[in-house]
Amino acid sequence: MDESVPEPPIKPRREKTKRTPRRSKKLGERIKAEIIEEGIIPLYNVNVPKFTERERQLLNEVREKLVEVAVAQGENFQVDGSSFVKEVKEFLRMKGVRDTDKLASQISQEMLGYGKLDPMIKDDDLEEVMVIGTKKPVFVYHRKIGMMQTNVNFDEDTDIKAIIDVIARQVNRRIDQQSPILDARLEDGSRVNATIPPVSADGSSLTIRKFRKDPLTVVDLIDFKTISSHLAGFLWVCVDGLGVKPCNGIIAGGTGSGKTTTLNTVAAFTPPRERIITIEDTLELQLPHDHVLRMETRPPNIEGKGELDMDTLVKNSLRQRPDRVIVGEVRGAEAITLFTALNTGHSGFGTLHSNTARETITRLINPPMNVPNIMIPALDFIIMQNRMYRPEGGSIRRVTEVAEVVGMEEGNVQLNRVFEWNNVVDKVEYVGIASQTLREIAELRGISITEIEEEIEKRRLVLEYMADNNLRSIDDVGEWVHNYYKDPDEVLEKIL
Numbered sequence: 001m002d003e004s005v006p007e008p009p010i011k012p013r014r015e016k017t018k019r020t021p022r023r024s025k026k027l028g029e030r031i032k033a034e035i036i037e038e039g040i041i042p043l044y045n046v047n048v049p050k051f052t053e054r055e056r057q058l059l060n061e062v063r064e065k066l067v068e069v070a071v072a073q074g075e076n077f078q079v080d081g082s083s084f085v086k087e088v089k090e091f092l093r094m095k096g097v098r099d100t101d102k103l104a105s106q107i108s109q110e111m112l113g114y115g116k117l118d119p120m121i122k123d124d125d126l127e128e129v130m131v132i133g134t135k136k137p138v139f140v141y142h143r144k145i146g147m148m149q150t151n152v153n154f155d156e157d158t159d160i161k162a163i164i165d166v167i168a169r170q171v172n173r174r175i176d177q178q179s180p181i182l183d184a185r186l187e188d189g190s191r192v193n194a195t196i197p198p199v200s201a202d203g204s205s206l207t208i209r210k211f212r213k214d215p216l217t218v219v220d221l222i223d224f225k226t227i228s229s230h231l232a233g234f235l236w237v238c239v240d241g242l243g244v245k246p247c248n249g250i251i252a253g254g255t256g257s258g259k260t261t262t263l264n265t266v267a268a269f270t271p272p273r274e275r276i277i278t279i280e281d282t283l284e285l286q287l288p289h290d291h292v293l294r295m296e297t298r299p300p301n302i303e304g305k306g307e308l309d310m311d312t313l314v315k316n317s318l319r320q321r322p323d324r325v326i327v328g329e330v331r332g333a334e335a336i337t338l339f340t341a342l343n344t345g346h347s348g349f350g351t352l353h354s355n356t357a358r359e360t361i362t363r364l365i366n367p368p369m370n371v372p373n374i375m376i377p378a379l380d381f382i383i384m385q386n387r388m389y390r391p392e393g394g395s396i397r398r399v400t401e402v403a404e405v406v407g408m409e410e411g412n413v414q415l416n417r418v419f420e421w422n423n424v425v426d427k428v429e430y431v432g433i434a435s436q437t438l439r440e441i442a443e444l445r446g447i448s449i450t451e452i453e454e455e456i457e458k459r460r461l462v463l464e465y466m467a468d469n470n471l472r473s474i475d476d477v478g479e480w481v482h483n484y485y486k487d488p489d490e491v492l493e494k495i496l
Contacts, residue, residue, distance in 0.1 A: 033119060037145065044140050044148040046119045051106070058095060059107050062088055066111065084108060114163050116152045117208075121190070124213050131160055133202030146394035157197075160204040164194045183299065185282040188213070215286045218265045219472035222463060226258065226385075227265075227399050228428040229467070231419050233460035234402075237452065238380065238437055239269040240485075244444040246323075246347040247437055248378060250330070250364075252354035253385035258397040259351040260284050260328065262385055267326055267349060268474075272482045277317040279310060280328030288478020293320065310334040314341070322346060329353075335369035342378035357382040357403035361413045376413050379405045380437050399428050406436045458492060459484070465495040 036043040051059060088104040097103055109118050120129045120140055128141040131154065138152045154160050168175050168182055175182040175196060182194040189211030196204045221227045227235075238247040249266065251259045264285050270276055276292045278285050283296050295317065300307040310327065311334040317325050318341055327338055327350035342348055354360040360382050364371045384401040402419035418432035438452045466472070466480055484491045 033123065035142075035145070035148075041147060041149045042142075042145055043151070044120075044142065045151045046116075048116050048119065048152060051110075055103060055106075058092065058097070058103070059110060062091060062107055063111060065091075084112060112166065114166065115159065116154070117163060117206075120150070120152075121208065121210070124210070127210055129206075129208040129210070131204070131206040133157075133200065133205060134160070136202070142394075144394060146389075154203075157203040160206060161196065164196070164204060164206055167192055167194065185296075186211070189283055191282045191284075211284065215264065215474055216261050217472055217474055217477045218268065218463060219467050219470075219477060221262070221265055222467050223472075224397070225426055225428075226262070226397050228419075229460045229464050230430060230456070231399065231402065231428050232265075232463050233456040233458075234419070234430075235266055235383075236269045236459045236463075236481075237441070237456050239266055240271055241347075242441055242445050242452075242455070243271075245441050247380035248342050248347055249349050249381050249383060250352050250360060250379060251349070251383045251385060252352045252357070252360045254353065254355065254387060257385045257387040259385055261397075262383065262399065263326070263328075263349060263351055266383070267324070268477060269481060270324055271485055274323035275321060276324045276326060277320060277322040278326045278328070279313045279317060279334075281310070282328075284328065285326065286474060288474050288481070293317075293322075311337055314338055318346070324348060326350065330364075330369070332368050333370075335364060335371050336375075339364075339371045339375040339378055343375050354384075357384055357401055357415055357417075360384075361405075361415070365413075373408065373411060373413065377405055377407055381405065381418075382415075398426075404432075404435065404437055458488065462491060462495060 033047070034043075034045040036045065085104050085108050088107050089100040092100040092103055109115065114121050117129055117131070117138070120126055120138070125143050126140045127143050130139040130141075132139065134154050134157050136153060138150045138154075140148050140150055142148050164175055164182065167184055167186065170187065171184040173182060173184060175194060177196075180196050180199045182192065184192045184194075186192060186208075191209040191211075193207045194205065218227075218232050222229050222232060238249075241247055251263050251266070253259045264287065267276070267278075267285065268288055270287070270289060272289060272291075274291070276287065276289055277295065278287070278292060279295045279297075281297050283294055285294070295313045297310055297313060298306065298308040310329075310332065314325065314327060314334045314337045318337075323346075325338065325341055325346055325348040327334060327348065330338060330350040330352045338348055338350060352360055352363065354363055361376060363369065364376065365373055381402055381404045383399055384403070385397060386400045387395050387397050389395045398421050399419070400421040401417060403415040403417045406414045406416045408414065416432065416434075416436060418430065418435050419428055420431045421427070422429050438449060442449050442452050462480065462484055466476065471477070471480060480491070
């Protein structure tokens with residue numbers, strides 16, 4: 001009996017209207033930024049409000065008063081943004097200022113916000129904001145255009161340090177000569193890394209990896225061609241396991257390749273009845289799921305105490321009855337703990353820095369992870385993702401390979417490639433001869449490979465319907481996935 005799994009025939013898709021990229025037309029009016037794409041490095045010009053000499057004097061007086069209050073209150077000192085603005089307005093009225101609303105807002109932004117960086121941090125089209133020192137332009141990485149140079153720079157290192165101090169206060173940390181590096185997470189989830197001299201020789205530096213307020217979903221990844229609808233349907237069936245064999249996976253790739261986004265997409269297929277525990281260095285995952293327990297690592301304090309590392313949290317998660325354990329990034333001793341869990345009946349996912357599926361295995365079984373070879377077959381598949389730069393600027397992200405772990409032979413882990421990116425047609429294509437993962441699900445469920453293939457096709461049609469009708473938000477995806485689990489026939493009747 002032939003158990004090969006050819007790619008299901010592609011049904012004609014509905015005529016799809018071309019959609020304008022989200023928010024692109026409103027960029028200028030929303031953040032008052034002008035984008036000029038001419039030249040080697042495109043320009044991102046921000047209209048940053050400037051203080052007059054009189055206004056700067058008032059700002060300094062407000063700052064002095066705030067410092068006095070902070071010293072008086074000590075550790076109990078906290079600033080509430082709305083009440084601070086009200087008090088500043090009252091102070092400005094006493095000083096004879098007419099337009100108190102505008103100036104109070106600017107002062108609040110300067111003292112409690114991120115100063116010149118505020119418009120960039122509020123622009124959801126930017127992926128990264130990078131301050132590289134004094135008297136040098138701030139750079140940003142635009143999600144569609146790529147690296148851009150701004151018209152913003154800092155003349156004094158104290159101005160950069162002031163923004164870093166604001167961030168440090170928000171996370172109850174400090175950055176000084178004894179601790180010249182700061183790793184932190186903003187309230188909106190954005191990741192921050194800051195350094196001060198002598199670590200950064202040209203002045204203080206600040207790098208902010210923006211957190212998307214509107215996270216990408218499986219529909220976006222299909223639209224962007226990061227994955228195909230067939231691969232998405234395949235992964236949906238594998239993550240679900242049809243109730244008998246939920247699969248385990250590692251999403252591997254380089255820095256900025258989109259591993260976390262794909263992890264978020266894959267994990268969103270988890271059936272709603274299951275309990276998910278996520279463990280991350282910085283909380284990034286946003287799952288359309290009701291039963292999610294999120295945990296975050298914690299660095300040691302200034303005395304070197306209080307650290308909570310990834311391995312400690314993974315071990316703790318196994319005492320909390322998880323159905324799925326999702327580790328944001330696997331890189332150390334937590335790998336053994338995670339694979340021990342996978343070998344004892346738990347299901348899990350994680351990301352890992354690697355360039356190929358084979359290299360992923362090599363990294364897992366060598367220091368510092370040291371996962372024993374015998375544990376590796378608990379992993380069902382490896383998803384490889386890469387970021388490719390385009391000659392015209394910007395970059396694309398593609399899942400370039402999906403490989404199954406099919407067992408051991410003479411001490412070596414055996415891989416079976418089932419999907420591969422075809423760079424000629426820019427499509428992730430099915431290249432497998434026989435999927436062991438699907439065969440195992442079919443055997444445990446007591447159905448044929450053909451029936452598994454039909455189920456993949458059904459879910460593929462659901463995903464394509466969502467893409468055709470712009471049902472792309474995290475709430476939309478969660479609702480449709482959960483409705484399919486509840487009554488697949490009703491969902492298919494709606495779309496066909």
